[in-house]
Amino acid sequence: MRFGVVRFPGSCDEVDALMACERYGEAELLWHGDRDLRGVDAVVIPGGFSYGDYLRVGAIARFSPVMDAVSDHALHGGPVLGICNGFQVLCEAGLLPGALLPNAGLRFLCRQVDVEVVSGNTPFTRACGAGDMLSIPVKHFSGRYYAPEESLRELDAHGQIILRYAQGHNPNGSVADIAGVCNRDKNVMGLMPHPEHAVDPLTGSSDGGRLFESLATALAPA
């Protein structure tokens, strides 16, 4: 299977994401000005500061030509994974519910966190079991997930909360300790932690690899 990683002006984690994808399948970089996805099976929207975070994080990137193709891919059931700024972009694009606000502590956070897999029943987490703990770094200023009460009830009822920060270790004030969510159809996921920075034991943890492995096995020919 083939991953496509979108590079926006201001992206900074696209090469790590590409290298993470290459461990589990083929991968190539896509450009924000592209109008098609060159036939990739899964799209990764990487971290960074697309368009300088102008106006609001993720607000401008969604107008990139490539985002029409990404939306189309998502609407036809194709998997899309948004990491950090990618998560913010997908929320702004309306492909995921909620929004990301500045961290409650108003500091840029850069540290390893433990996140709990709430559901292994998605193409992004099928290599994990519910309750598994993953050690993955976060590095963000606007990572406080927010969704109104009613949306939270729906997210919960439809099993869309995929990752939570370990109890007592919510780094940014996210509502309900949410670290990652997916859409109702479970083919679009966003998370604030950076699995692409945790794929090699050399960096202290390879837990993040399980997300890419999940996608690769979900899309492997039967």
Added chain:
Amino acid sequence: MAGALGRVKARVLIRPKEGILDPQGQAVERALPALGFEGASEVRVGRMVELEVTDSSRLDEMCQRLLANPLIEDYEVLVLEESEAAP
């Protein structure tokens, strides 16, 4: 109603929705007494967008779709001046 001919100067005020934690507002609120300004409360920090448009009837839509994120922000549109003359 402003027609399509004139240019309208407008100011859009955007602030965090009520009930949403505003850590910037809290930080400012805590800093004020340090300078001797007592009694300030409910501080909210937002942003302002100034713009000129030819069709002020679409300002609300602009706010809904780009200038603000209605899920987390409230906005207020102030029309400053309307001129009948085309530029």
